[in-house]
Amino acid sequence: MSTPVKIALLGNPNTGKTSVFNALTGLSQKVGNYPGITVEKKEGICKLNHNTKGLLIDLPGTYSLNASSIDESVVIELLLNKKSKDFPDVAVVVTDVENLKRNLLLFTQVKDLEIPTLLVINMADQMKRKGISLDLPLLEQTLDTKIVLISTRENRGLEELKKTILDYRQLSTSPTIAINSxxxxxxxxxxxxxPNQSLYKLWLVITQDVNFAKIDRKRVSDATDFKTQPASYLKRMQQKETIKRYQFINNVLKQGLTINREAAIDLRSRLDRVLIHKVWGYAIFFIVLLTIFQAIFHWSSIPQDIIDSGFVSLSERLKNNLPEGVFTNLLTEGIISGLGGIVIFIPQIAFLFLFISILEESGYMSRVVFLMDRGLRRFGLNGKSVIPLISGTACAIPAVMATRNIENWKERLITILVTPFTTCSARLPVYSILIALVIPEGSFFGLNYKGLMLMGLYLLGFGMALLAAWVLSKTLSITSKSYFVVEMPNYKLPLLKNVGITVWEKTRTFVTEAGKIILAISILLWILASYGPGKDFNNAEQIVRQNHPELNANALEIKTNAYKLENSYIGILGKSIEPIIAPLGYDWKIGIALISSFAAREVFVGTLATIYSVESDNEDTIKNKMGSELRADGTPLFNLASGISLMLFYAFAMQCMSTLAIVKKETNSWKWPMVQLFGMSILAYIVALSTYQILA
Amino acid sequence: MIPLDQLLRGEKAQIETIETDKLPLKLIEMGCLPGNSIALIQKAPFNDPLYLKIDESHLAIRKETAKNIFVRLIE
Structure with a gap:
């Protein structure tokens, strides 16, 4: 085995760079983070020939080496830092044959860094349809490089690409333009x-933070002190540089590229006429949304039911076959039910990312962003906030991850902060049981009250997200350049392989990242509910038998379990918060359910089931039990006032540890998850309090 | 010469001057440079953002950005 070749994959967004990466590496890729920031680092291995491997690094898509976002700054930092272990032996710049002119700008910049650079022209299958022809030998000569024509859609050109990469030492490293001109x-x-340094490299180091004020990372070299000119002067020089590069590119393409516009068939304008029409555009988007909701709530309920019953029977079987004891209980009641709580979300998450990646791959998502930007901007959000807000109805975790492509930091942060207000699927079981319990039968213009209440709660979630965004946009003093440049890519049929890899990657990340936390908390909850201090907990059975000698064995066990829970650590915790939640209309048992909801909101129903000592999780039984629960004065515990107060509490409170963990990861600070935790929970408390006090 | 946000749908023009300081460099690098052709393909409702074809790039920018680009109509 010879030493592996380090390959950096660069290119503008929408050039199919990731398709090239997927085609070369398949599933042998790993996604991590660059140290200290949340930019995804994608690496993979590919076999170049029988004894040489290539280590590929898929750098974030960028239009140029002048960074305007933290993602792009990663690219520049890597290419400027020869000492980095990832510094490439060869740079592969991927371009799209239809946007060759603009894509070549980045190519000339990379080549001017004196790194061996080769050019990949992708989507060669489109050439004939678009009437494009290239004079490759001439282009290779004028650009002073090797060019590989490929089509990831038709799997063409990949072998030639590997061969060309292997011969990287023969690539020229001379710059394309004289920067000092x-x-x-x-x-x-x-x-x-x-003296004796590459002028273009120095120039990049000097200007790298001119356009993007907040690169908190350490600077690459000490040349940043050389700022004899103000920022606006430097920017004008960057503009001049861009003009120079385009002059060079135009000269190259004048002879090397011919486009016969007659032959071009324009799919773009025909689809755009409908998809961004001021009436049809919104109607179609609405239908797309309905389909996504349908998939998330209806189609995924089938695999979810199978998963649910699978875990229940697994736990039963283990319980029956393992020797009784603490370990078995921990395994069956703590770990397995915890795992079940993670796995049950896989169908929803997979469906969600299936749709999102199809919408993105096809080019439709940019059109939605275009349609929605104006409306969302009023609330301090961005057209690109649409995706997280939709995703949030399944689960806030992938939704927060989906904010990554919002360039404007303030708008991205606000999107992250308000996303947990959208009604996620974990709130649904809580709402269903409370609505069934406290909302009366009857209808209003043919719509029944219960359905209206549920719809109202969804709308309330979206409404609160927008309101909170508006408040945050007025109060957060973050200066970040408000700029919005969205490329409107060509429409493409999504590549199955790309969609598949995205769904797999995102689902895997969810299961491992969020799963760890959910699992840990379920185990903790189990411990808190299974142990208690003092003799009340340890002698529970005796005490119950003494107080209720009339009970049979079965009823005794149920009563004992309830008594144990009351005196367990978590029961004591519930009682200790009772004074705080009593004004909201809740007792200590609801308090326990609130605390345990921090693992996942849907735990609410299961916890109440245990507390009200019902044998089965069958919702009707729990509902009846909850319905017959009385207060000290003899009125029902769950009435309209306390029921609505509780629903509103669940609608607004930040009760999800996993979301907090992912927000910490994405914002790289504990400050923002804490703002969410306290801000949302205080809001929830005030709203629930005033609702109860008014209605009771 | 008119600011870009006054261009009508379907009209073709040529970029005359740009306010370099007020434009993101990214936009300039995508081809928004004096001399290049520009056409307004579509406006979103409430006339914002604008969907443009600049040189060979298709992109959308907000109206506030478009005010810093000055164009001359072709024919």
Whole structure:
């Protein structure tokens, strides 16, 4: 085995760079983070020939080496840092044959860093349809590189690409343009101060934070002190540089590229006419949304039921076959039910990412962003916030991850902060049982009250998300350049392989990242509910038997379990918060359910089931038990006032540890998850309190 | 010469000058440079954002950004 070749994959967004990466590496890829930031780092291995491997790194898509977001700054930092262990032996710039001119801008910049650079022209299958022809030998000569024409859709050109990568030592490293021609005097001074260094590299180091004020990461070299000119002057020089590069590119393409526009069939304008129409555009988007909801709530309920009953029977079987004891209880009641709580979300998450990746791959998502930007901007959000807000109805965790493509940090942060207000699927079981319990029968214009209440809660979630966003946009003082440039890519049929890999990757991340936390909390809850201090807990059976000598064995066990729970650690915890939640209309048992809901909201129903000592999880039984629960004064515990107060509490409170953990990861600070935890929970408390006090 | 946000749907123009300081460099790099052709393909409801074809790039920008680009109509 010879030493592996380190390959950096670069390219503009929408050029199929990730398709090339997927085609070369398949599933042998790993997604991590760059140290200290949340930018995804995708690496993979590919066999270049029988004894040489390639280590591929798929760098974030970028339009140029002048960074305007933290994702893009990763690219520049890697290419400028020769000492990095990831510094590439060869840079592969992926371009789209239809946008060759713009894509070549990045190519000329990378090549000017004097790294061996080769050019990949993707989507070669589109050439004929678009009437494009290329003179490859001429282009190779004028661009001074090797060019590989590929089509990931038809799996063409990949072998040739591997061969060309292996021969990377023969690639030229001479720059395409003379950077000092944009300002002779400036660069002469620069050369004097830093002799024997590449001028373009120095120039990049000097300008890298001009356009993007907040790169908190350490600077690459000490040349940043050389700022003899104000930022606006530097920017004008960058503009000049861009003009120079385009002059070079235009000259190259004048002879190397011909487009016969007659032959082009324009799918774009025909689809755009409908998809972003001011009436039809919204109607179609609405239908797309309905389909997604249908999939998340209806289609995924079939696999979810199978998973649910599978875990229940697994737990039963283990209980019957393992020797009785603490370990068996921990396994069956703590770990297995905890795992079940994670696995049950897989169908919803997989469906969600299936749709999102199809919408993104096809180019439709940019159109939605275009349609929604104006409306959402009023609330301090961005057109791109649409995706997280939709995803949030399944689960806030993938939704928070989906904010990554919002370039504007303030708008992204607000989106992250308000996403947990949207009604996630874990709130649904809580709402269903409470609505069944406290909302009266009857209808209003043919719509029954219960259905209206549920719909109202969904709308309330969205409404609160928008309101909170508006308040945050007025109060957060974060200066981040408000800019919105969205490329409207060509429509494409999504590649099955790309969609599959995305669904797999995202689902896997959810299960491992969120799963760890959910599992840990379920185990903790189990311990707190299974142990208690003092003799009340340890002698529960005796005490219950003494107080209720009339009970038979079965009833005794149920009563004992309830008594144990009351005196367990979690029961004591519930009682200790009772004074705080009593004004909201809740007793200590609801308090326990509130505390345990921090693992996942849907735990509410299961916890109440245990507390009210019902044998089965059958919702009707729990409902009847809850319905007959009385207060000290003889009125029902769950009435309209306390029921609505509880629903509103669940609608607004931040009760999800996993979401807090993912927000910590995405914002890289504990500050924002804490803002969510306290802000949302205080809001929930105040709303629930005033609701109960008014209605009771 | 008119600011870009006054261009009508379907009209073709040429970029005359740009306010470099007020535009993101990214937009300039995507081809928003004096001399290049520009056409307004579509406006979103409430006339914002604008869907443009600049040189060979298709992109959407907000109206506030478009005010810093000045164009001259072709024919």
């Amino acid at each position: 944009i300002d002779e005097k400036y660069f002469k001074d620069l050369e004097k101060t830093f």
